[in-house]
Amino acid sequence: MKHDANERKRATAAPRIRTFAAGAAAGLAVAAALGRASRGQDAPAGRQKPTPAEVTAQTRRAMEVLNQFVGRWDIAGQSLDETGKQVGQFSGNAHYGFVLADNFLMGEMTLLNGDYVLEQVEYVGYSPGLGKYTHVMLTELDKSMIYQHGEWVPEASSMVFGLAAPLDTPSGTPRNVGLEYAFARDRITVTMTMQSGTKPPRTVRMEMTRSTRPAAPTDPSGMPSG
Secondary structure, eight states, X not given: OHHHHHHHHHHHHHHHHHHHHHHHHXXXXXXXXXXXXXXXXXXXXXXXXXXXXXXXXXXXXXXXXXXXXXXXXXXXXXXXXXXXXXXXXXEEEEEEEEETTTTEEEEXXXXXXXXXXXEEEEEEEEETTTTEEEEEEEETTOSSOEEEEEEEEGGGTXXXXXXXXXXXXXXXXXXXXXXXXXEOSSEEEEEEEEEETTSOOEEEEEEEEEOOSOOOOBOTTSOBOO
């Protein structure tokens, strides 16, 4: 009887161990991807060039990942200081759709914090030559465009991006911006980390959920027109 009880304990523990291991592996995969994106790692020199058919298939798979963004979203977010303490809350909305012959995903975001309004525009594409996603983000708070390289981490259902070009402050202090989009069935969790010089990074987190509000008028490309 004691032997049977031990067997049952081991059998019950096995699914929990597998679940923990899967979660840990996904976390490690995201961390590794963030490191590669931040360092701007490319494929090894001298790699075999893909055929046109392989490029087409690779690009199709990449754009199918971006299709998860398409639609209208409601946003709830928090700003965290260097210690992880919440220092602000905001809400907003976003709309994503394909533009420019479906070569790029365009996102328009409006964030509200009391009477303050922040407008943001994003473009995301895929570069077959690099084998990476490219991301450009523009906001009214910054004179610089944020340009990043990124990749899809399927085991974590996440896209991670790191800087691919310098982003210094006006006084010349280096800055760093990291970005992760984690996808679930009806939501996207966005985590942005921002660091200036040697200061500890600050974090912004957003939960984007599918909007239930009536659709806004759109132009032929699917972007809002009013």
